[in-house]
Amino acid sequence: MAFHEVRFPDDISRGARGGPERRTQIVELASGDEERNASWANSRRRYDVAYGIRRADDLATVVAFFEARNGRLYGFRFKDWADYKSCLPSGTPAPTDQLIGTGDGEATAFQLVKTYASGAQSWTRTIAKPVAGTVRVALDGAEQLGGWSVDATTGVVTFDMAPAMGAAVTAGFEFDVPVRFDTDALDVTLDLERLGSITSIPLLEIRR
Template sequence: MAFHEVRFPDTISRGARGGPERRTQIVELASGDEERNASWANSRRRYDVAYGIRRADDLAAVVAFFEARNGRLHGFRYKDWADYKSSLPSQAISATDQLIGIGDGAGNSFGLVKHYSSGAQSWSRAIAKPVADSVRIALDGVEQMSGWSVGITTGVVSFDTAPPPDIEITAGFAFDVPVRFDTDILDVTLDVERLGSITSIPLIEIRR
């Protein structure tokens, strides 16, 4: 099993459907009350890219991509057009978009993170597949043009010198979702005009 650092075609993913999934166990008591427990600490994203196929060439591209990944065997990058950057959809990426750590004078590695907040509640999502050349870093609000590097396959930011204590480390970035096909079969239909379609092409996020 391997991960291929290649992105699913953007022209097809743009018309796909999908988003985050949670797993919650709900037990209804005799009184009618409920007990709810989260089976997963983190969400997992699912997509169906069949909705993005509009032409026969799109179909051919998906079949080629599927064959090159050996079906479900190998993972790949996927752009979720509804959630692909550290900023709001209407805003440009900024080096102060997301807090990724606080300096302590010793540690020099920090993972990229995106925070989702509503009211007093929030959830933090680790970002492992940033887009090359999209990452921007700031220390206490001042963008750093050098002195750091980022692992495009891991999402880990490494500083040449550990940030001083109590310094806020922030980042801005675009990112992909690591996914795989969730089927080993592509059920292709061709009509009399040789225009093709596939009923469903499910993808599922890879969590390691």
């Protein structure tokens, strides 16, 4: 996958709009009843960052970023200010936030994930782009200050020694969303003051 490990400017992404999208097929029967089927097992996020452009300098920054990514060709990191932590937005990531696996005495690699739960239902999201320096790990609730490493480009935590059988492997972290531009053209409008604007700059989450 063609990907640049660079983050879209935070001061512009803060004003973006967007969030998760799912694909559901709905068939209405002659009786008026419905049959619903999920076409996607996982959600996919879409954003529009045009709303974060407030100055001419912001516009120039986005155009430069777009050109450096060759339009839709290269993916990049994006901070979703509404959802970028393993905990609630008001909290600080803790090493016990998310269960990422259970030790079996052999496995040493565990993928970072975030679980979204409501009532008895939940959905688990793979976290592939953790923010370097923010990941904390615990075994059975005890934070591990060493003996492990994390790949910030894949979100895989690797232990020097396999966690013991039955040990709860947990982690806390901040993360980015892997995205790409969903257009190969930026429609820039220059006003009389030459400040400029772009009506829409769509981004689409990259799923493997």
